[in-house]
Amino acid sequence: MSETIQGLKRSHYCGTLNKSHVGQEVTVMGWVYRRRDHGGVIFVDLRDREGLVQVVLNPDMGDEFFQKAETVRNEFVLAVVGKVRPRPEGSTNSNLKTGEIEIVAHELRILSTAKTTPFYITDDVDVDENIRLKYRYLDLRRPIMQKNLVLRHNTVKAIRDYFSDHGFLEIETPILTKSSPEGARDYLVPSRLKRGAFYALPQSPQLFKQLLMVAGYDRYFQVARCFRDEDLRADRQPEFTQLDAEMSFVEREDVLNIMEDMIAQVFKSALNMEIKTPFPRLSYQEAMDRFGVDKPDMRFGLELVDVSEEIKDSSFKVFAQIISQGGQVKGINAKGCGKFSRKDIDDLTKYVGIYGAKGLAYIIMTEDGIKSPIAKFFTEEQLNKIVSKMQGKSGDLLLFVADEPSVVAASLGHLRLELGKRLNLINEEELNFLWVVDFPLFEYDKEEKRWTAMHHPFTSPVEEDIPLMESDPGKVRARAYDMILNGVEIGGGSIRIHRRYVQEKMFEALGLSTDEAQEKFGYLMDAFEYGVPPHGGIAFGIDRLVMLMAKRNTIRDVIAFPKTQSAVDLMSQAPSEVSAKQLKELNIKVDNS
């Protein structure tokens, strides 16, 4: 039995009512959060997106009214007309924003009944994510989720306001685009009109925004949906939203300055938080050396210490050999962890194993000196040097990984984060912004045995490194930059190449012939023949940014309708099979072998 809304107009959101409304006649509409039926009087907590208000349903409003009131259940949608009054002495509820008042209903309409929901619509339920995602519309009713999406709205609005106020134009770029072999795996869309041909969904608007620079729209931004057909993570969805921006006639500092100012403004508008600018800048090399990752979380210490020099002459063959083969030995001083059990250390060993470390050597610092299975390989002098370099004190646990630099960095970098979490060293209230700059322009692909672009092939090298592009590609620094917040990369970009001879050197270093470059990036290359301004830009991951702002652990909590780890939408069941007719129109046959 559902009634119409006819003749009724909502006057207030439930959650906004307070003492100032006492005496007013109000009309509220919302969902039944909870009902308390006392036989005589029935209390209903009515919920809308602004919060809860208590509605009092009294039998003296008539039999018809009260019989209807008795049928009300959780999550029914009601319209209530009534008078706001202060709650009686002693029955106020300080846990509720609206706890000083209540609405005495004189008209009640059940706009919609509801089945019993599969889970309770409240913040403090820990329901299996399977069920949350299947009934996402119910999950999204929960106040915490509504808060997340409101924050997301406010964030995006602040972003749009900031860029508009600073002369940027929001310009849309195509969703159906050309597949490019570089980068992530493309999502493909078959063309009906051109048999056997496919569009690709954009991984980012990268080339289009550079073309907009060529076209003279010298400050561009876009809140752009991007698609990458790669495996998912807590902070990676197959479709995600980028804040994409590009500027002409700028150098690196111009981009960094305006972007950190923008972020500070966004935090101010959306969270009323003051962010100090400028952000600290760290070179890629320093980040790797000290933290083992290119997106360090600097809210705590436990930095990596290189002890290769101190260890190379020891009689510990395993370490000495690794060093002689170009490897290194680095360590972390896990302050105060000297009491870790054998099992604790085994767990950590297993943990670094994930990142390729073959072992985890350790030294326990005790009152009576050093306890360590590897101590016997070192002279007392060598041990003293290692301990002093790592500032080891009694009660500490020194942990070491010896391997090639990339493995040492990855394993100790992640071990550092794990220890930071376990030891509760991270202040969750702190916002640690920084820029990582001077990334390498190239990285070596061991499988393909060639240099590839670390960022993308249009990233400009640092001017004085250009001569190295031929002689020593690994040493060339890029004019690229990442913005890091609490150890999460929230944005990245670069100053682009705008000079032809640099671009040619770039393709040469990547092993691309002129013809190949023309085939892959022809339209951009053509455009660059017609007057291209120096330009650079950045793209932010809005999902990640909002996730951090909302203090959530996964971007799924700030995306209305996310997909599971196997890229399925449990609510709509996408992706799904399509009809034979649809396939035929597209000239597609499915190979089920």
Add this chain to the structure above:
RNA sequence: GGAGCUGUGGUGUAGUGGCCUAACAUGCCUGCCUGUCACGCAGGAGAUCGCGAGUUCGACUCUCGUCAGCUCCGCCA
């Protein structure tokens, strides 16, 4: 492609070879109850223990496979 964790009434959990004819909380239904706010009280319904094989006299429990969710490695210019 790989590793780990999880899967038991609607929901959250307990049960680790026979004591299970599966327990507890909550939700749901019925009745009572006029000041509750996690209302209360009484009663009731609700589960072939993710699915499929196997081991066993006997499997929620052990083994293998499989499916789903999560976390991670690879991947993500």
